[in-house]
Each structure stands twice: as structure tokens, then as C-alpha cells.
Amino acid sequence: MKVKNLVKIFVSFTFLYMCACMYVNKAEATFTLSVTPYEGGYDLRFGRVSYIVDRVNREVIIDVNTDIGTRYQVIQSVLEPLSNNEGDRIRQSNFLIYGIRGTNRVGTLNVEQEIPVSIGRQVLYTSNSAGEADSFTLVYSIIPSPDILPGSYRGRIAFDLEPIDSTQDSVTVILNIFAEVDVESKVEIKTETGSRNIILKFGENQEFMSEDILFNIKGGFGKEFKIFQEVTQQPISNEGNYLDWEAVNFIGSGAEKGSVISNFSSLSDEKEVIYNSSVNGEADRFIITYILADLPQQKAGIYRTSIRYFLEGMAFAEPQFINSLDFEIEYPAIFELVVTPEIGSGIEFRNLKSREPPRTSEITLQVKSNLGKPYQVSQRISSLFVNKEGEAIPEGYFKLKTESLDTKGILKYPKKESVNLNEMVLLISDEQGSPDTFKVIYELSLPPDLPAGDYSTLITYSILER
Numbered sequence: 001m002k003v004k005n006l007v008k009i010f011v012s013f014t015f016l017y018m019c020a021c022m023y024v025n026k027a028e029a030t031f032t033l034s035v036t037p038y039e040g041g042y043d044l045r046f047g048r049v050s051y052i053v054d055r056v057n058r059e060v061i062i063d064v065n066t067d068i069g070t071r072y073q074v075i076q077s078v079l080e081p082l083s084n085n086e087g088d089r090i091r092q093s094n095f096l097i098y099g100i101r102g103t104n105r106v107g108t109l110n111v112e113q114e115i116p117v118s119i120g121r122q123v124l125y126t127s128n129s130a131g132e133a134d135s136f137t138l139v140y141s142i143i144p145s146p147d148i149l150p151g152s153y154r155g156r157i158a159f160d161l162e163p164i165d166s167t168q169d170s171v172t173v174i175l176n177i178f179a180e181v182d183v184e185s186k187v188e189i190k191t192e193t194g195s196r197n198i199i200l201k202f203g204e205n206q207e208f209m210s211e212d213i214l215f216n217i218k219g220g221f222g223k224e225f226k227i228f229q230e231v232t233q234q235p236i237s238n239e240g241n242y243l244d245w246e247a248v249n250f251i252g253s254g255a256e257k258g259s260v261i262s263n264f265s266s267l268s269d270e271k272e273v274i275y276n277s278s279v280n281g282e283a284d285r286f287i288i289t290y291i292l293a294d295l296p297q298q299k300a301g302i303y304r305t306s307i308r309y310f311l312e313g314m315a316f317a318e319p320q321f322i323n324s325l326d327f328e329i330e331y332p333a334i335f336e337l338v339v340t341p342e343i344g345s346g347i348e349f350r351n352l353k354s355r356e357p358p359r360t361s362e363i364t365l366q367v368k369s370n371l372g373k374p375y376q377v378s379q380r381i382s383s384l385f386v387n388k389e390g391e392a393i394p395e396g397y398f399k400l401k402t403e404s405l406d407t408k409g410i411l412k413y414p415k416k417e418s419v420n421l422n423e424m425v426l427l428i429s430d431e432q433g434s435p436d437t438f439k440v441i442y443e444l445s446l447p448p449d450l451p452a453g454d455y456s457t458l459i460t461y462s463i464l465e466r
Contacts, residue, residue, distance in 0.1 A: 033074070033161035034063045035173045038137070044157075046142055046179035055143045059100075060175070062125070062159065063135040070166040074125040077158045078117060082142075082177060084151035090179070092116035094148060096141045099124065104136035111138070117157075124159075131163075142179055153179045185219035187227065189309055189323045198307070200248065200292040201330040210291040213325070221281035225313025227322070228273045229288075232308060235267075235329055237301030241372075243329055245269075247295050247303075255286035264291075271310075281313065292329065297435060299372040300333040331370060337377065337463040338366040348456035349385070349444050358445040364405070365426070366437045367463060374466040377427040381419060382458040385444060393455060395420060397447060402426055403439040411438060428466070 037044050038059035046056050062074060076097075082090040098114035107127040115122075117140070125136060154177060161171040191198060191213055198211050215227070235243035248267045252260030258277040265272065274288055305327045312319040340363070349359045365377060384392040398419045402411040409429040419442075427438055446452065 029168070030065055030067045031072075031161065031163070031168055031171060032065045033159060033171045033173050034061075034065075035159050035175050036061045036063070037175075043176040043178060044140060046140075046177070048180050048182050049142050049144055049148075050182045055141045056179075057139050057141050060138045060140065061135060062138060064125075064127070064161060065133050066131060067133070068131065068163065068166065068168055070131045070168060071129060071164040072127045072131055072166075073123055073162055073164060075160045075162060076117075076122045076124050077160065078119050079156040079158050079174070080154070081119065082153045082155040082179060084149070084153050084181075086149075086151065088149045088151065090142065090148055090153055090181075091145075092118055094143045094145050096143065097122075098139055098141075100137045100139060105134050106130075106132050107134045107136075109136055114141070140177075144181075148181050150181050153181060185221050186217075187309075187311060187322050188214075188216040188218065189325070190214055191325070196325055198290055198325050198327045199330075200290060200328070202292050202294070202332065210289055213288045213290070215275065215286050215288065217277070217282075217284045220283040221277070221313065221315050223281045223314040224279050225277045225281050225311055225315065226273050227275040228271050228310055228312070228319075230271050230308045230310065231267055231269060231327075232306045234269060235303035235305040235327065237299070237303050239299075239301055241299045241301055241303075243303040243331075244295060244298060247293050247298055247331075248329060249291045249293055250274075251289055251291070253287050253289065255284055257282040257284040258286075260286040260288070277313070281315070290327075298331050298370055300331050300370045303329045303331070334368050334370045335375075335463065335465075336368050337461055338368065339461055340364040340366070343459065346382075346456050346458035347442060348454060350454045351452065352444070352446045352455050353452040354446040354448045354450065356446075358443045361442045361444075363440045363442070364437065365440060365461065367427075367429070367435055369429075369433055369435055369463075371433055371465070373433045374431055375429045375433055376425050376464055376466055378423050378425045378462050378464065379440075380423045380460050380462075381421060382460070383421070385455040385457045387451075387453045387455050389453075391450060393444070393446065393450065397445050398457075399443045400424075401441050403441060405437045405439055407436055407438045408434045409436050409438075416443065433465075 038061060044058055044060060046058055049056050082095055093116055095117045096114050097111060097117050099109040099111045101112050107125055109125055110123050127134060157175045159173045200209060200211060245268055246266045249264045251264050252262060252274055258275055261274045275286060306324055307327055308324045309322040310319040311322055347361055352359060367377060385398055386392045396418050399416050400413060400419050401416045402413045404411060409427045411427055412425050426440060429436060
């Protein structure tokens with residue numbers, strides 16, 4: 001009887017001892033989570049968010065302390081999305097998160113690539129197989145956008161420390177988020193390069209013959225408005241020559257909320273509306289492209305002016321100046337002669353016979369010039385027409401005449417004349433040195449005492465200032 005009682009006492013003592021050990025082990029187990037904004041405090045505060053900066057970043061340090069030896073993960077859940085008192089929300093595409101690579105020691109950071117902060121559960125971190133303690137740093141970003149209305153925004157995010165394949169209780173920490181959105185309404189105007197100069201240059205290289213000007217309407221104005229441009233003066237060169245208004249065209253594109261000028265227009269000395277906003281004056285973006293026209297009669301030079309941009313509408317008592325850009329247009333000197341068709345090594349008449357009618361050949365000469373100075377076009381033949389045996393056709397059998405193609409200058413041979421070996425002036429330009437075009441008609445016949453065959457000569461054309 002005494003033995004049985006002793007056995008019962010021993011078993012009871014053993015059970016109590018095991019329970020006590022289990023209680024002590026459980027009490028001593030560590031499984032904690034801390035969420036600390038880098039700038040201190042217990043809330044994530046973005047402060048003032050505006051278009052002055054492209055984004056506002058805030059860092060949060062996540063620290064896991066554990067000794068339970070079990071894998072775990074840290075999960076983020078949005079309890080309350082960022083919203084103001086009127087219920088307006090900051091969209092997910094404007095509220096982003098990423099983890100700074102290398103701030104974790106042993107586990108896997110699952111958000112090394114920037115992603116939106118979504119409403120559902122997002123696994124931020126997974127421990128290694130041993131479930132070791134670790135820490136890492138998250139970066140939260142708010143990207144200002146015209147769709148974000150001004151106001152005070154707040155939200156709440158829950159961070160859950162959850163064991164994997166364990167009965168250990170999870171741990172939750174709540175982080176409050178605050179942001180003060182101050183959307184400043186304004187219009188930004190800049191060139192693609194960011195300079196204050198619009199530079200157009202005429203030439204074979206098409207790279208500089210147009211330039212885009214970027215307009216960014218930020219924040220919106222709440223009421224309908226217009227943007228117009230004003231050229232301060234007709235572009236003028238250092239030599240005192242004026243650029244034709246038709247030398248520069250412009251057209252708009254890219255507007256989504258309002259309407260931008262959609263037809264090609266030339267610069268002028270009048271104010272020109274280039275953009276009409278929506279009825280509510282919403283934020284928008286658009287492009288005005290300035291394009292240099294091909295005007296052969298335009299004199300060479302560098303022409304300068306400036307363009308000012310203004311804002312006017314119901315919200316303004318008078319037009320508001322936005323910005324001014326310098327405008328420079330360069331027309332390089334052009335002074336060249338184009339021969340059509342290209343005669344290459346010269347003119348050749350094949351299988352020429354003495355008793356057949358004279359053969360003819362036509363050449364078109366085009367003068368491209370913007371120097372504004374008189375010039376002349378001449379020709380010189382290297383020799384009389386000869387065949388491959390060296391037999392030459394005497395002077396008097398090779399003739400020419402010049403023919404007008406709306407020619408502005410003076411044609412020297414409107415009637416048929418014999419071609420000689422000396423320099424022959426074919427055209428004298430007008431006093432303005434205007435570009436010009438004319439035709440030369442050559443005629444060749446064969447004397448009866450020369451054998452039939454192929455006869456050729458070399459003709460050189462030249463253009464020279466007078």
C-alpha cells in the first residue's frame with residue numbers, strides 16, 4: 001500500500017515537473033517583430049507632397065527577433081488605403097514599395113523590385129530554413145500625380161510575423177501613414193534638351209529641322225483656360241534681313257484632357273491660341289512642334305526672335321505670363337547648280353550620219369541660291385566633237401539655244417547660236433540673285449565629208465557671283 005502511494009506521488013511529481021519545464025520553455029521563447037520608421041517615431045509621415053519633387057521616399061526598418069528555430073515570413077496588409085476626409089484615394093500606382101537589397105542578412109527579401117502597395121496580403125520577407133533572426137529596410141514612395149487631389153491623407157498597414165509549420169502565435173504590428181498633398185497648379189514649358197533655346201537649322205541633315213516643346217499642366221486650375229503664344233518680333237538676321245513668316249510652321253499633339261492646335265500654322269505677328277483646356281481646367285500634357293520650311297528664296301543667315309507663352313481664362317483677371325523661349329533659325333548659305341540629266345563625262349551622239357536631220361539633246365540647269373547676290377551661269381566645252389579616231393566636227397555644226405522655264409534672269413541665247421570653245425554665258429540672274437531654272441537645247445549635225453559614227457565632247461558648267 002505504501003509502495004503504491006509512493007508510485008503515485010512520483011508520477012504526479014514527474015508530470016508537474018514536465019509541465020513546469022514546458023511552461024518555462026514557452027515563457028522563454030522569443031518571437032517578436034518591430035516596425036520602425038527610419039526618421040523615428042511610431043508613424044510613417046511623408047510630410048508635404050507636391051510637384052516640386054518627382055517622388056517622396058520614406059524608409060522603414062523591420063526587425064525580427066526569434067529563437068524558436070522555425071521558418072517564418074513577414075506579411076504586409078493594407079488595413080486602410082491612403083485617403084482624405086472626402087474619400088479621395090491615392091492610387092496604388094502612386095504608392096509604391098521596395099526593399100533595399102543587402103539590408104537583410106540571411107533570409108529572402110521578396111520585394112527587391114519596386115511594386116505597388118496593394119490591398120491584399122503581400123509577402124515581404126521569408127526567413128532561411130533555420131528561422132534565424134534578421135532585419136531589413138523597406139522604402140515606401142509616393143509619386144505625385146495630377147490625379148491626386150490636395151488634402152490630408154492617412155492610411156494603416158498591418159505587418160504580420162507568421163511562423164511556418166509551427167503552432168507559435170503570429171505577431172502583428174500596425175503602422176499609421178500620413179501624407180499632406182499640396183498640388184501646385186502651374187504650367188511648365190521646356191525643350192527636349194531642357195535648354196531655353198529653340199534652334200532650327202535648314203540643311204540636308206534633318207535632325208535640326210524640327211524641335212518639340214513640352215508643355216506640362218500640373219494640378220489643374222478648376223476652370224477652363226487657354227494657352228497662347230506671342231512672337232516678340234519677326235525673326236531678323238545680323239544683316240538686317242527678315243525671315244519670312246512662312247519659314248516656320250508649328251503643330252500640336254499629345255493632349256488628352258483638352259485640345260491642342262492640330263493644323264499646320266505659320267508663325268505670325270498675332271497672338272495664337274495653341275491649347276484649350278477641358279471645361280474643368282484639368283491637368284494635361286501636350287507638345288508643340290516647330291518645323292522649318294524649305295524656302296529656296298530665303299536669304300542665308302541666322303535669324304533670331306523669342307516666343308512668349310501666356311495663360312488666360314475665367315480664373316484670371318488678366319493674362320498670366322508663363323515663360324519665354326529664345327528662337328533661332330539658321331539658313332546656311334546655298335549656292336549650287338543642278339544639271340539634269342547628269343551628263344557625266346559629256347555629251348555623246350551615237351551613230352551620227354551626215355545626211356540625217358540634226359540630232360538634239362536637252363539639259364535642264366537649276367540654280368539654288370539664297371545669297372541674295374547676282375550671279376551668272378556659264379559653259380565651256382573642252383574640244384570640238386570628235387570620234388574615237390580623233391576626227392573632229394568643225395565649228396558651225398554644233399549649236400545651242402536657251403529656253404525659259406519661268407526663268408527670272410536673262411537668257412543669253414534665246415535663238416539658236418553656234419557653240420564655240422570659249423566660255424559662253426548662258427544666264428544672267430536678276431538683281432536679287434533669285435533661284436532660277438532654264439533649259440539648254442543642243443543640236444549637232446555631221447558634215448558630208450566626215451564618216452558616220454559616235455561623236456562626243458565634254459561640257460563644263462559653272463556658276464559665279466557677278
